[in-house]
C-alpha cells in the first residue's frame with residue numbers, strides 16, 4: 001500500500017529494528033517506547049485495523065498472539081506478564097492505519113488504561 005509507513009518498513013525501504021520475522025508477521029521495536037519492552041507486531045498484509053479483518057485473517061490474529069507469547073518467553077517477561085494492545089480509530093488513539101499489536105512489558109501497567 002502506497003504511503004503506508006508500516007508497509008515501507010515491511011518492504012525494507014524505511015529502516016526499523018526488526019526483532020522477529022516470519023512469512024506473515026514482522027515485529028519491530030517501537031520508535032517511542034512506553035515500557036522497557038515495547039514491540040509492534042505487524043501483519044505483513046495491509047489491514048487497516050480490527051474493523052478491516054475478515055474470516056480469512058482469523059489464523060493470522062491467532063498467530064500474532066502466539067508470536068507475542070514466544071517473544072515474552074524469549075525476553076523473560078512471561079511470568080511477570082505483558083500486555084497486547086490494538087488501537088482501532090480515533091478514540092483508541094490509532095495513529096498508523098496498518099493493523100499492529102503493541103507488546104508492552106517490563107513494568108507494572110495500570111488498569112483501566114488511560
Ligand code: AMP
Pocket residue numbers: 005016028029030031032033040086087093094095096097
Ligand atoms: P497506534 O497509535 O496504536 O497507531 O501506534 C502507532 C505506533 O507506531 C506508535 O507507538 C509509534 O511510536 C509507532 N511508530 C510510528 N512510526 C514508527 C517507526 N517508523 N518505527 C517504529 N515505530 C513507529
Ligand code: ZN
Pocket residue numbers: 001004005006007008045046047097098
Ligand atoms: Zn500498510
